[in-house]
Amino acid sequence: MKIHDISVSISAAMPVYPGDPAVSIEPVLQIAKGDDANVSRLSFGNHTGTHLDPPAHFVPGGKSVDQLNLSTLFGPARVVDLTRVQTAITADDLERARIPKRAVRVLCKTRNSELWARAGFQKDFVAFAWDAAQWIVDRGIRLIGIDYLSAESFGASEPKTHRVLLNAGVIVIEGIDLRNVAPGNYTLACLPLKIKDGDGGPARAILIEE
Numbered sequence: 001m002k003i004h005d006i007s008v009s010i011s012a013a014m015p016v017y018p019g020d021p022a023v024s025i026e027p028v029l030q031i032a033k034g035d036d037a038n039v040s041r042l043s044f045g046n047h048t049g050t051h052l053d054p055p056a057h058f059v060p061g062g063k064s065v066d067q068l069n070l071s072t073l074f075g076p077a078r079v080v081d082l083t084r085v086q087t088a089i090t091a092d093d094l095e096r097a098r099i100p101k102r103a104v105r106v107l108c109k110t111r112n113s114e115l116w117a118r119a120g121f122q123k124d125f126v127a128f129a130w131d132a133a134q135w136i137v138d139r140g141i142r143l144i145g146i147d148y149l150s151a152e153s154f155g156a157s158e159p160k161t162h163r164v165l166l167n168a169g170v171i172v173i174e175g176i177d178l179r180n181v182a183p184g185n186y187t188l189a190c191l192p193l194k195i196k197d198g199d200g201g202p203a204r205a206i207l208i209e210e
């Protein structure tokens, strides 16, 4: 069994989606300064790095991150190769991606994963066109992952992709790093922090390879 960590590290140097709070991690207690323990204060948005979007992110009254069904967040997952897509993933791209008929969890590996090597937020990431979002809903997929900070194209005039997915209760994992993961079948575990009424949840995400 091999465990692939597909989470990105949280640090002040990481890219943050424009408009979201900056990441700050400051020591509060330090052994080096005579304190008994090391303790830090964290400050960052709940859509930082690898995180889940629950329905409450875009749907008034939708489920928050603490209310998600954990059985969706753990189980068989398919990683699909969409590295040739240049701008937005369309329904046609997904149709050709060899996604098994009954797939519940699908993670999309795109050229985005290479963007993690670059400093600062990169606007030219690959996201889902709204027809791809509709395709995901129609196929009964319950969890979809993308390897940069949003499922929606940067500068989209309206958040149609998010609305289609989250209105249908599809859970979105954003900000995974699939650079070192080959397309194929895995077991996914992606558990967000249990933030009461949270509209987003930073998570540690792993893929287990049998």
Ligand SMILES: [Zn+2]
Pocket: 047, 051, 052, 053, 149, 174, 200
């Ligand atoms: Zn998000």
